[in-house]
Amino acid sequence: QLQLQESGPGLVKPSETLSLTCSVSGGSISSSNYYWGWIRQPPGKGLEWIGSIYYSGRTYYNPSLKSRVTILVDTSKNQFTLKLSSVTAADTAVYYCATVNEYYYYMDVWGKGTTVTVSS
Amino acid sequence: QSALTQPASVSGSPGQSITISCTGTSSDVGGYNYVSWYQQHPGKAPKLMIYDVNNRPSGVSHRFSGSKSGNTASLTISGLQAEDEADYYCSSYTGSTTLVVFGGGTKLTVL
Numbered sequence: 001q002l003q004l005q006e007s008g009p010g011l012v013k014p015s016e017t018l019s020l021t022c023s024v025s026g027g028s029i030s031s032s033n034y035y036w037g038w039i040r041q042p043p044g045k046g047l048e049w050i051g052s053i054y055y056s057g058r059t060y061y062n063p064s065l066k067s068r069v070t071i072l073v074d075t076s077k078n079q080f081t082l083k084l085s086s087v088t089a090a091d092t093a094v095y096y097c098a099t100v101n102e103y104y105y106y107m108d109v110w111g112k113g114t115t116v117t118v119s120s
Numbered sequence: 121q122s123a124l125t126q127p128a129s130v131s132g133s134p135g136q137s138i139t140i141s142c143t144g145t146s147s148d149v150g151g152y153n154y155v156s157w158y159q160q161h162p163g164k165a166p167k168l169m170i171y172d173v174n175n176r177p178s179g180v181s182h183r184f185s186g187s188k189s190g191n192t193a194s195l196t197i198s199g200l201q202a203e204d205e206a207d208y209y210c211s212s213y214t215g216s217t218t219l220v221v222f223g224g225g226t227k228l229t230v231l
Contacts, residue, residue: 046225
């Protein structure tokens, strides 16, 4: 059974780069059945799509974040990584990683989420 | 790319049925049958409830159903139960550049 686990610093300073890793267990990140996605949720607000990566390395980003976002995949470690540069307080959120079904674009496996606070 | 539009809140009494709408455009909801719905309880990760407009994953109650007409998708919950009280989000495929867009979310209160 596929499981995802987010990890990374819980506190990031303004203007710095947020970096989170999603570790995949119970399956291979090289599987062609999924895109590997990142979603965030600011406190008290709704879900926001950040972007995703296919095992081939092709990426898909939310246009509103595209200039600051990089998603990478490391098949040797069965992980994928989110990098968000030049963060501000508005980037404070719970960050989730999730699988995105390759053919039907739904997210059926989610990590538990990790809280990131942007503050000096 | 704008978020899909959902009502901020809906409510219903136990046993009743409610419907949550999700309005997009011909570039997302109206253009593809790739609408999914998620339930989120406080402090928890979202849970997939409906995919491909009207399909339920294994283990999801038959009380949950989905539909679509034009640019608007809908989630209907029949026979409301207390445990259905949660936030609900729709999402849609939105093309091969961005991939996915979410709705703003709807808070369901079971009275």
